[in-house]
Amino acid sequence: MTRKRATRKPQWQDHYTRQARKERYPARSVYKLAEIQKKHRVLAKGDRVLDLGCAPGSWLLYAAEQVGPGGSVLGVDLTPVTVQLPKQAQAIQGDIHTLQATAAQSLGSAFNVLLSDMAPATTGDRFGDAARSYELCRTALAVADELLQAKGHFVCKIFQGEDFKPFSDQVKARFDRMHIFKPQSSRKASREIFIIGLGKK
Numbered sequence: 001m002t003r004k005r006a007t008r009k010p011q012w013q014d015h016y017t018r019q020a021r022k023e024r025y026p027a028r029s030v031y032k033l034a035e036i037q038k039k040h041r042v043l044a045k046g047d048r049v050l051d052l053g054c055a056p057g058s059w060l061l062y063a064a065e066q067v068g069p070g071g072s073v074l075g076v077d078l079t080p081v082t083v084q085l086p087k088q089a090q091a092i093q094g095d096i097h098t099l100q101a102t103a104a105q106s107l108g109s110a111f112n113v114l115l116s117d118m119a120p121a122t123t124g125d126r127f128g129d130a131a132r133s134y135e136l137c138r139t140a141l142a143v144a145d146e147l148l149q150a151k152g153h154f155v156c157k158i159f160q161g162e163d164f165k166p167f168s169d170q171v172k173a174r175f176d177r178m179h180i181f182k183p184q185s186s187r188k189a190s191r192e193i194f195i196i197g198l199g200k201k
Ligand SMILES: C[S@@+](CC[C@H](N)C(=O)[O-])C[C@H]1O[C@@H](n2cnc3c(N)ncnc32)[C@H](O)[C@@H]1O
Pocket: 026, 027, 029, 030, 052, 053, 054, 055, 056, 057, 058, 059, 060, 076, 077, 078, 079, 094, 095, 096, 097, 117, 118, 119, 120, 121, 136
């Protein structure tokens, strides 16, 4: 018996996934940062960027293009990054909760942009997933408190839940301006949203 070949593409193979493959980014998430950049200009030539939750490496590659060879991008993730990176980008493997304790020693200091696309492994439990996302956001903000320079920018993904408002208030208190942004390229069903702090006080 000949089996009929499936003609329907898996749902995840949307326009952004195909574009990412064509443009040689390892994940479609690159377009979320590209949209943030287009609207808020968080990255500039020569910037020193810390990218938390950087694997598989799309934001790393995009940020490296934006800062150019005169800038630098350091990524951190639980998972190793296997894509080839340009000279101005590097990735280290580690858990941000552990690294945070010795942030200046393990990550260096004087970043002027901190990006966090960190996300917990989702379980389908909306409340639990949002709580774990908030925990990662709190850690990212603690790292920003320590390592982000004055007037630096902060971009952080959070899963919407009861901690969303308190977290956005914490960002608001620390930055000249705070924006909430849902990229078009974010899947409609996803509860993720980005909190952007511009100009660290
Ligand atoms: C959505 S992915 C990031 C995608 C990435 N921005 C890109 O464009 O390729 C979220 C990442 O957060 C990482 N992550 C989750 N918890 C972490 C932690 N405690 N420390 C470091 N990375 C973490 C995961 O391993 C995962 O690779």
